[in-house]
Amino acid sequence: MTLKYNRKRIRxxxxxxxxxxxxxxxxxxxxxxxxxQVRAKGVPLPCSIFDPHQQRVTHAAIIxxxxxxxxxxxxxxxxxxxxxxPKVKPESARNGYKKTGRRPPxxxxxxxxxxxxxxxxxxxxx
Numbered sequence: 001m002t003l004k005y006n007r008k009r010i011r012x013x014x015x016x017x018x019x020x021x022x023x024x025x026x027x028x029x030x031x032x033x034x035x036x037q038v039r040a041k042g043v044p045l046p047c048s049i050f051d052p053h054q055q056r057v058t059h060a061a062i063i064x065x066x067x068x069x070x071x072x073x074x075x076x077x078x079x080x081x082x083x084x085x086p087k088v089k090p091e092s093a094r095n096g097y098k099k100t101g102r103r104p105p106x107x108x109x110x111x112x113x114x115x116x117x118x119x120x121x122x123x124x125x126x
């Protein structure tokens with residue numbers, strides 16, 4: 001059983017608890033140290049995380065594995081030639097929205113109304 005969270009695929013281990021969760025909602029918690037935990041009704045579920053964006057062949061992997069070095073070098077070349085993943089734009093950018101830097105004035109606060117009345121009273125007295 002798998003689910004997606006933040007562009008990562010999370011694979012839940014199959015057991016008695018997870019079999020009953022097919023088609024149900026689960027809670028996903030991401031901790032500050034980078035750990036991800038999946039819970040159903042407050043019970044943590046055993047899972048493993050797969051991030052397809054981190055699956056790259058490094059130069060160190062080619063050097064360490066003498067038997068597969070030619071194949072790994074070929075895979076690395078193919079990965080370098082492949083186009084980078086497209087940048088994700090928010091919906092507002094896709095629609096052509098551009099920020100102006102201005103903010104709407106909003107609703108005046110009660111204190112602003114009070115100060116405005118005081119200024120008007122002082123102007124009337126003068």
